[in-house]
Amino acid sequence: MAQTITQKILAKHAGLRSAEPGQLINCKVDLVLGNDITSPPAIKEFERIGVSKVFDKKKIFLVPDHFAPAKDIKSAEQIKMMREFAHKYGIVNFFEIGCMGIEHALLPEMGAIKPGDLIIGADSHTCTYGALGAFSTGVGSTDMAAAMATGEVWFKVPEQLKFVYTGKLQKWVEAKDLILYTIGQIGVDGARYMSMEFTGPVIDKLSIESRLTMANMAIEAGGKNGIFGIDAKTKQYLTKVHVTRYPLLYSDKDAEYKQIYDYDVAEIEPQVAYPHLPSNTHPVSKSGHIKIDQSVIGSCTNGRIEDMRVAAKILKGKKVHPDVRLIILPATQNVELQMIKEGLMEIFIKAGASVSTPTCGPCLGGHMGVLAEGEKAIATTNRNFVGRMGHPKSEVYLSNVAVAAASAVAGRIASPEDL
Amino acid sequence: MLTHGRSGHVWKFGNNIDTDLIIPARYLTTSDPVELAKNAMEDADPEWADKMNPGDFIVAGDNFGCGSSREHAPIALKATGLSAVIARSFARIFYRNAINIGFPILESPEAAEEIKEGDEIEVDLTSGTIKDLTSGKTYQAQPFPEFMQKIIKAGGLIKYLRQQHPQLR
Numbered sequence: 304m305a306q307t308i309t310q311k312i313l314a315k316h317a318g319l320r321s322a323e324p325g326q327l328i329n330c331k332v333d334l335v336l337g338n339d340i341t342s343p344p345a346i347k348e349f350e351r352i353g354v355s356k357v358f359d360k361k362k363i364f365l366v367p368d369h370f371a372p373a374k375d376i377k378s379a380e381q382i383k384m385m386r387e388f389a390h391k392y393g394i395v396n397f398f399e400i401g402c403m404g405i406e407h408a409l410l411p412e413m414g415a416i417k418p419g420d421l422i423i424g425a426d427s428h429t430c431t432y433g434a435l436g437a438f439s440t441g442v443g444s445t446d447m448a449a450a451m452a453t454g455e456v457w458f459k460v461p462e463q464l465k466f467v468y469t470g471k472l473q474k475w476v477e478a479k480d481l482i483l484y485t486i487g488q489i490g491v492d493g494a495r496y497m498s499m500e501f502t503g504p505v506i507d508k509l510s511i512e513s514r515l516t517m518a519n520m521a522i523e524a525g526g527k528n529g530i531f532g533i534d535a536k537t538k539q540y541l542t543k544v545h546v547t548r549y550p551l552l553y554s555d556k557d558a559e560y561k562q563i564y565d566y567d568v569a570e571i572e573p574q575v576a577y578p579h580l581p582s583n584t585h586p587v588s589k590s591g592h593i594k595i596d597q598s599v600i601g602s603c604t605n606g607r608i609e610d611m612r613v614a615a616k617i618l619k620g621k622k623v624h625p626d627v628r629l630i631i632l633p634a635t636q637n638v639e640l641q642m643i644k645e646g647l648m649e650i651f652i653k654a655g656a657s658v659s660t661p662t663c664g665p666c667l668g669g670h671m672g673v674l675a676e677g678e679k680a681i682a683t684t685n686r687n688f689v690g691r692m693g694h695p696k697s698e699v700y701l702s703n704v705a706v707a708a709a710s711a712v713a714g715r716i717a718s719p720e721d722l
Numbered sequence: 723m724l725t726h727g728r729s730g731h732v733w734k735f736g737n738n739i740d741t742d743l744i745i746p747a748r749y750l751t752t753s754d755p756v757e758l759a760k761n762a763m764e765d766a767d768p769e770w771a772d773k774m775n776p777g778d779f780i781v782a783g784d785n786f787g788c789g790s791s792r793e794h795a796p797i798a799l800k801a802t803g804l805s806a807v808i809a810r811s812f813a814r815i816f817y818r819n820a821i822n823i824g825f826p827i828l829e830s831p832e833a834a835e836e837i838k839e840g841d842e843i844e845v846d847l848t849s850g851t852i853k854d855l856t857s858g859k860t861y862q863a864q865p866f867p868e869f870m871q872k873i874i875k876a877g878g879l880i881k882y883l884r885q886q887h888p889q890l891r
Contacts, residue, residue: 340794341793344753370750375751446879449880495785496814525785668747688789
């Protein structure tokens with residue numbers, strides 16, 4: 304029976320030969336993840352189960368990143384609860400500030416993810432790890448609690464969608480634009496309950512960091528997971544992060560898809576998703592004059608070193624517009640260190656940017672750059688819902704890194720070509 | 723138990739009601755249900771949590787609960803005393819979370835379309851029958867697969883696990 308990578312991983316973890324869409328299965332998990340918002344309720348539920356130990360001390364990852372460094376007393380209490388839980392049950396993978404990073408940037412970078420793994424995380428952007436050929440999906444706190452106790456989780460096998468990208472990328476177009484464009488085409492529920500597989504000659508040339516950006520936003524189309532096949536680029540990345548043994552999984556040529564979408568990327572220019580849905584996309588050239596108060600470069604979507612290099616290319620020798628606050632958030636300690644080594648930090652600070660320690664921070668209106676009433680921000684983050692970055696009457700426009708950097712200089716939504 | 727019928731008035735919301743609208747991140751420094759309930763639906767309707775009465779229903783369009791995985795969203799709604807959410811469709815993580823915490827949700831495109839704000843409705847959660855007492859119409863929601871019904875009947879995933887795996891204790 305022909306299967307996709309997603310089906311193969313689900314079947315293997317359920318002890319089955321195949322997994323058919325709609326089938327309800329129970330799977331063993333390779334990794335369970337939680338952050339400082341979702342772990343506290345999971346810990347409470349875990350204690351209610353009444354078990355004396357977790358299923359595997361090495362397979363649970365606790366990363367306080369949303370309101371860390373603790374933004375107030377209540378946040379500090381939530382992180383404290385995680386710390387005490389980690390100590391009580393001997394969970395080794397608990398990452399405090401100083402060694403932490405935004406969870407979805409940190410885990411691939413530290414070699415915690417390998418192809419063929421089945422991963423659940425109490426964070427919707429857990430779908431990021433599909434970039435490395437893993438089945439990875441977001442769940443809630445109760446699922447996290449149950450998995451910490453049993454090492455298992457139930458799934459309905461999703462239907463499969465395939466996205467094929469061909470053609471030549473236009474200048475300044477990034478992986479972010481491919482995924483924003485795709486969400487713009489199919490809508491925020493276009494892949495609801497379904498698996499999104501990304502393929503084609505354009506994808507073959509994308510770096511792993513770029514693939515992480517695309518997989519990260521599968522959830523913004525309602526997808527259960529986003530996934531990529533394994534190729535030379537995957538292997539090279541895994542060698543660098545010391546992951547050596549993993550299965551080589553591919554979708555069978557005659558695997559069945561509910562739908563196949565073909566996109567010619569030559570027609571895609573940098574995209575801007577207007578408030579208040581990631582699907583509300585417009586080409587940057589048709590954006591008109593939208594004045595901004597803030598630009599945010601970072602997050603689990605676009606906070607890796609590749610992103611920082613793009614930002615530096617635009618900002619080198621330039622000044623942030625006097626009416627704009629530019630906030631740059633390297634996603635991990637390693638990204639920050641690499642920024643210093645490559646001289647990017649100096650470029651950013653001289654340009655007038657504020658560079659933060661790793662945190663989700665403003666992406667969800669937490670801290671480190673919350674918007675006031677009526678303010679507008681352009682951001683490389685993943686959501687532009689009402690009130691997402693602060694006041695319910697503030698606005699977030701989503702874009703790639705180059706556009707967010709160029710807009711910070713121009714004082715309005717702009718393409719690097721406009722500078 | 724969720725097996726008895728419930729009745730109350732309807733609050734209508736549109737498509738793509740995301741979890742930031744249901745409970746904004748600025749309130750996520752706690753997971754206390756009573757605290758969360760005070761700010762439920764705040765960015766969609768700032769007065770909703772004060773106006774609504776326990777027993778009421780939300781009737782919404784497509785993709786209810788999209789966005790973040792925060793279980794705080796169904797927890798907040800449940801703690802207001804809301805009887806259930808009826809929608810044309812639900813986002814998948816919200817759907818899982820609602821079942822896992824034993825908060826009733828029903829999928830019915832017809833009910834979502836036709837039931838009006840302020841209507842009084844009665845819902846039998848066992849059969850999935852929705853009666854609009856104001857218009858006199860009756861709707862049948864999509865039944866849950868048997869496995870999910872077991873979780874719902876147990877009162878959520880944790881209680882179900884304790885029943886299924888007594889060895890866990």
